[in-house]
Every structure is written in C-alpha cells, then in structure tokens.
Amino acid sequence: MSEDTRPLTETVYYVLLSLVEQRHGYGIMQYVREMTEGRVVLGAGTLYGALSTLQEKGWIQPLVGDAGERKKEYQVTAKGRSVLALEVGRLERLIRDGNAVLEGGAS
Amino acid sequence: MSERVVWKAYYDFENEERWLNEMAANGWEMIDYSWCRYTFAEGLPKRYTYRIQLLEDAASSPKSREYLDFLEDAGMEVVATYRRWIYIRKIADGQPFDLFSDRDSRVAHHRRVAALFGVFFAAQIPLVVVSIKNVITQIQERVFFSVPLSVAHIALVGLLGGVALRQYLSVRWLEKDALVHE
Numbered sequence: 040m041s042e043d044t045r046p047l048t049e050t051v052y053y054v055l056l057s058l059v060e061q062r063h064g065y066g067i068m069q070y071v072r073e074m075t076e077g078r079v080v081l082g083a084g085t086l087y088g089a090l091s092t093l094q095e096k097g098w099i100q101p102l103v104g105d106a107g108e109r110k111k112e113y114q115v116t117a118k119g120r121s122v123l124a125l126e127v128g129r130l131e132r133l134i135r136d137g138n139a140v141l142e143g144g145a146s
Numbered sequence: 147m148s149e150r151v152v153w154k155a156y157y158d159f160e161n162e163e164r165w166l167n168e169m170a171a172n173g174w175e176m177i178d179y180s181w182c183r184y185t186f187a188e189g190l191p192k193r194y195t196y197r198i199q200l201l202e203d204a205a206s207s208p209k210s211r212e213y214l215d216f217l218e219d220a221g222m223e224v225v226a227t228y229r230r231w232i233y234i235r236k237i238a239d240g241q242p243f244d245l246f247s248d249r250d251s252r253v254a255h256h257r258r259v260a261a262l263f264g265v266f267f268a269a270q271i272p273l274v275v276v277s278i279k280n281v282i283t284q285i286q287e288r289v290f291f292s293v294p295l296s297v298a299h300i301a302l303v304g305l306l307g308g309v310a311l312r313q314y315l316s317v318r319w320l321e322k323d324a325l326v327h328e
C-alpha cells in the first residue's frame with residue numbers, strides 16, 4: 040500500500056499539530072490561534088467536522104476521560120503522527136524549491 | 147430586565163443573522179425563538195455576536211446534541227433551536243467569530259441550505275403551474291376570486307427558490323476559488 044502523500048488542508052495540518060499533545064476542542068482553537076498569531080482561527084463548526092473526519096481516518100483518537108469530565112480530549116495516533124511528518128517533509132521540499140528559484144536565480 | 151417579542155418571517159438566514167446582530171448592537175439580545183417569533187431581552191449593546199447554522203439532523207437528535215455540547219464547551223451559548231436550525235451567540239471579545247473557517251466546511255453549509263430550499267422549490271413546481279394556470283383562467287374569465295392567493299403562492303415559492311439559488315451561487319463562487327487557493 041502506497042502512502043497517501045497528498046497535501047493536507049491547513050485546518051487538518053494545524054489540528055494534527057495541536058493534538059501531538061492531548062487537548063479538547065476549545066484548547067485546539069486557542070492553541071492554533073496562538074501558534075499562528077491569529078492568522079488561523081478555527082471555526083467551531085469547521086473544527087468539529089475535522090475532528091469527526093480525522094477520527095474516521097484513524098489519525099486521531101478520543102481519550103477516555105475521567106468521570107465527570109464532559110469535555111472530550113483527543114490526541115494524534117501513530118498513523119496521524121506519520122501523516123504529519125510526511126506533510127512537514129513535503130512542505131520543506133516546497134520551501135527548498137521556492138528558495139532555489141527565488142534566491143538561486145535558476146532559469 | 148425588560149423583554150420584547152417580535153414577530154417576523156425570514157426566509158434567508160443570512161439576512162436573519164444580520165438583523166439579530168443589529169438588534170444585539172442596540173442592546174436587544176435574542177433569548178428565544180419559535181416559528182417566526184423572536185424574544186429579546188434588554189442587555190448591553192454589542193455584548194454578543196449571533197450566528198445561525200443549519201444542522202444535518204434535527205437539533206434534538208443525539209448526534210446534534212453532541213455538537214451543541216461541543217459548542218457550549220467552546221464558549222458559545224446555544225440560544226434556541228428550531229428543527230434543524232440553531233441560534234448561537236458568543237460574547238464579542240474582539241476575535242472574529244465564525245462557525246466556519248475554511249472553504250470546504252463553508253461549501254458544505256451553503257449546500258445544505260441550498261438543498262433544503264431546493265427540495266421545497268422542486269416539490270412546489272407543479273403547484274406553481276396550477277397557480278399560474280388559475281391566474282390566467284380567472285383573468286380571462288374576469289373572475290378574480292382567488293387571484294391574490296395564487297399570486298401570493300407564486301411569489302412565496304419564487305422567494306424561497308431565490309434562497310436556494312443564492313446559496314448555490316455561493317457554492318459555485320467558493321469552488322472557483324479552489325482552483326487557486328488551498
């Protein structure tokens with residue numbers, strides 16, 4: 040089976056990044072907003088949809104919470120982590136290509 | 147704290163949302179909704195931002211309940227629900243407050259609204275044909291008995307069809323953008 044190396048959406052990318060450590064929904068929104076200095080502000084509807092999709096794909100999983108803790112927390116799975124690593128590699132390649140052309144004067 | 151009830155019929159939720167935010171800007175905060183009936187409480191001007199969303203299932207379904215809990219946990223208040231529609235508000239904290247922050251989820255929502263009105267519009271087409279025939283016949287025979295009713299019916303279906311069309315155009319516009327931007 041070949042690895043899926045298609046680009047991730049910005050929403051998925053930042054949700055996965057935020058879930059390298061366990062977080063609940065609101066925590067994800069805050070973390071992403073702070074990390075991107077307000078550039079990426081996840082809408083609650085968008086985030087909720089992304090969390091469902093990522094769970095279906097097995098890239099993240101809900102954590103079994105303590106009794107009385109209503110807020111569901113999530114974390115990336117091993118699969119999710121490897122998808123993230125592949126994406127970071129792909130983005131590095133994009134930067135390298137971009138810099139090679141813009142700074143190296145390639146023609 | 148005084149309350150105020152306003153009866154108003156909106157067929158376009160985007161205009162409805164704008165109106166709720168204008169009311170909130172003037173210190174009238176919506177606290178309940180049932181069919182065409184809005185209840186407002188007097189509060190502080192510009193304290194809340196309101197949003198309206200159409201869900202996939204009835205707001206009372208378990209799947210929707212889970213989403214509503216999620217919204218509450220994320221600092222939003224679900225003010226009212228009506229069938230598949232939900233009314234949400236959040237304290238205006240200077241941060242943008244949108245339920246959807248990327249194209250895919252915006253497209254999905256526009257599509258959902260377009261489908262709701264589109265299905266109604268399609269189902270009404272045969273009845274509209276009957277209404278149009280009725281108007282023509284009555285004008286020819288110079289009996290205008292049910293002309294106003296038929297005209298009102300045609301106009302109403304036209305308005306609701308217009309909502310479906312506008313939502314569909316939003317989908318098209320957003321999808322065109324997908325050729326260039328992530």
